[in-house]
Amino acid sequence: MGRERVADIVVVVLAGVLSLSGTVTQVPILREPYDLFVFCLLVASALSLWFRRRAPVAVAWLMATLAIILVAAVRVWPGLTPGTRLEPEITLLPAAVPFAAYAVAVFARNRRLAWPPLVVVAAIAFLGAPPSSRAIAVAGMALILVGAPAVLGRYVVARAERVRRGHHLRAEQARRQERLRVAAEIHDVVSHRVSVMVLQAGALQLTAADEASRQAAGQLRTTGCQALDELRDLVGLLNAAGPAGSANTGLLEPMPDLSGLVESARSIGTIVEVDGAEGPCLLPPVVGRTAYRVVQEALTNVHKHAPGARVRLQVRHLPAGIQVCVRNTAPTRAGDAVLASAGAGAGLLGLRRRIELINGTLHAEACADGGYRVQADLPSVLPAAGESP
Structure with missing residues (x-):
């Protein structure tokens, strides 16, 4: 009981x-x-x-x-x-x-x-x-029996609310401190090592004897630079002082080109239908890269978990941002069990946290026809400095 x-x-x-x-x-x-x-x-x-x-x-x-x-x-x-x-x-x-x-x-x-x-x-x-x-005695008795318990009840509710708000503020402070710690770790460790890798790849591109090595070094350097941009975005969003770098400078860039991801998926046999938004789409760089990662993760999951499925990619302009939706039909053949078990859902979990950092939402759910839908609603305006996402 x-x-x-x-x-x-x-x-x-x-x-x-x-x-x-x-x-x-x-x-x-x-x-x-x-x-x-x-x-x-x-x-x-x-x-x-x-x-x-x-x-x-x-x-x-x-x-x-x-x-x-x-x-x-x-x-x-x-x-x-x-x-x-x-x-x-x-x-x-x-x-x-x-x-x-x-x-x-x-x-x-x-x-x-x-x-x-x-x-x-x-x-x-x-x-x-x-x-x-006596009227005074009657009024006093009514006050004691009715008014006093009611006032006591309101005091208990107000005190409980203060305690709840205190717990919420302490939890929020702990989250902010953890975000600061993670941001510092990314900046001091990961960013430093990736920067070293980019420099080494650039040096190799200049000194390599054969063309194939120079091309591989150039691709490695380009990938490293992209990783640094994304790391700077994440560090800025995790930083309590507000997004840094290009995350919230007011700079807007075109939506990243998704054709490379689509062609890569088609090259391994996946049928991808693209329903793109009309007209140019200017977004903060971190939002555009997040949309790119949504499509990348969704297509990767189709390859791993739904071989033979047809995919429909939709990009829609919204008044407050952009919506990216990747929906696939049911798989037509069994997939590679080892490949399907790799990651164990960590990709979508990390993607969800990244989207929440910019005040976006992610919906990932199975469909009635046996397919799967991944939809991200991303804002066109990021939290201002000092605001909590």
């Missing part, structure tokens, strides 16, 4: 005990027929507290209704029989009222609907008091 259920049982039992005590002290139980009726009302109010978490406002209105009936039962109904009128002390309210007032303040989703039943209960307590009672 959970803690909430235990608390519910304790509250119901406590309200029931207080109801019994109030009945014995103020209404002599079983001496007259209406005494049993009043007792049943008080027990019903206690039992209704079981639902105070799920329907706090309804329980509060029930308390208001029971309070009206209670006042009528004790002050009006007994008066119909000569000699049986009772004069209860100060005010008449179900013992469950404080618990209901607290529950309304804590569990009610709509605050505007939470307070009217409490006002009604307090008004009934004031109007139902015997004429001999």
